[in-house]
């Protein structure tokens with residue numbers, strides 16, 4: 001099984017009646033990587049000449065072998081590098097959309113086979129590209145399928161979404177997330193699941209940054225006693241945005257605890273968060289959220305990262321009543 005376990009029920013539902021699949025479908029959910037992987041496996045499954053009893057591609061037929069390089073009946077629509085070379089943009093423009101439409105009008109390689117067009121991260125479609133696709137979505141040639149993936153359905157034109165079947169791919173339950181960490185030998189990471197919004201995939205991808213997170217938390221834990229001399233330039237190794245994100249989650253946890261005794265990201269540090277929230281001033285905590293948000297708006301720009309980190313830490317110290 002090459003999809004994630006929490007996607008299996010969606011998989012079965014979609015493939016239950018695969019001969020009568022709607023021509024145009026939009027897959028959306030909380031994690032782009034998971035959605036795109038699902039659609040990639042779905043395309044493989046539909047083009048494979050001998051899928052298994054769960055409808056997964058066999059991996060050995062000629063079609064599956066083609067899938068590893070370039071299948072003649074599959075087109076992945078991407079931005080046109082020849083046009084957008086200098087602009088650094090990855091938008092999918094109208095010429096790419098027209099290529100996809102032309103492709104769908106050709107006869108398939110297999111006799112009466114399907115032709116599939118996939119547009120990953122379809123929020124990249126320009127308005128004119130969306131409009132060009134619209135007509136094909138409304139009146140598709142025979143045996144063609146159009147799959148779009150998008151994180152947030154609101155980022156597509158309503159004229160597109162209203163003409164497609166919408167498929168929401170759910171995030172894993174806490175139990176499914178824990179099981180996944182166990183079966184992938186990542187049991188030691190379970191304590192950090194909440195920090196990564198209960199996404200085991202995000203957590204595994206960020207695995208190598210766990211020790212950095214711990215280093216920073218070991219300072220933050222000290223509250224008003226934090227030693228500003230311990231702030232290290234290496235905290236910025238993953239960028240200013242990364243560390244601000246960590247500070248946001250940590251201070252939000254203190255705020256949440258102050259207001260509702262709740263926990264969200266750091267259940268592992270329950271007692272410490274509780275102590276910090278008792279010592280924190282509510283008004284200053286709220287101000288601090290605002291400060292971090294402001295830094296975040298320009299964190300990606302060329303700003304002096306050390307100065308911003310230092311000021312974020314000085315402000316953090318001020319949250320606590322001495």
Ligand SMILES: [Zn+2]
Pocket residue numbers: 048049050051057058059060061062063064
């Ligand atoms: Zn196959």
